[in-house]
Amino acid sequence: MRVIIGGAYNGKRKFVKEYLDKLNVKNRYVFEGEIPVSTFSQEDYVIIGNFEKIILQSIELDEEEHAAKIFDKLSILDKQTNVICICTDIGRGIVPLEKENRKLRDTCGRLYQKLFAESEQVIRIWYGLPEILKGGE
Template sequence: MHVFIGGAYNGKTDFVMKLLAGQKVELVDGDLPDGTPTCDVLVIKNIEKWLVTQDLEDDEPLVRTILTRLKTLEENCALYIIVTDMGRGVVPMEKQARLLRDTCGRLYQALFAEAEQVVRIWYGIGEQIK
């Protein structure tokens, strides 16, 4: 599993797609795919859009479910995950926004622990942090 993180509109997708040029890539945006992908590389971006549709009150089982699903997907093809950094010390005023930020933080910690590579993207420039 390879994880790429950065702020919104910092060039994460372009960076990853250039990295994967010439490979059979399936790109999933804002969803956790069902079924078995038929590609060399599965790129999942914007998981936080999918998270908005979930119950975030008790996020521990949700994080475990996501990790289990991602590990299953990784059995069939290389897995690249692109996530948006949502924290940066800003605490949203709305409860749902805080729950989303907190759930993303816990999910990202779990993803980073499982990933063999973690890259931070800053305006199109990648910095490997793991």
């Protein structure tokens, strides 16, 4: 599994497209706000973005429990294919006033910690510039 993280509109999806183009990947499937349950092959690349929408579908769950459930689904998918998670950095130390937004930020943070720990590669995109945080190219 690979994780691409950065702020909103910082070039994460463009980076992933160019990366897969460079690898000449033909079979790529993009999912925004959902984790697919379909069966994929080892040659396929599944790109998942908009984790905020996934989290908001069950915001009433405990943050740790919710992050663990999402991570478990991603781990199962990662065993059958190549998974790239596109994560938007929504924290940056700012604490939202609304309870639901705080819970969203906290759940994202817990999920991202699990993803970063278990992923083979983590890349931060800062206004189009990639910075490798974990793993090589």
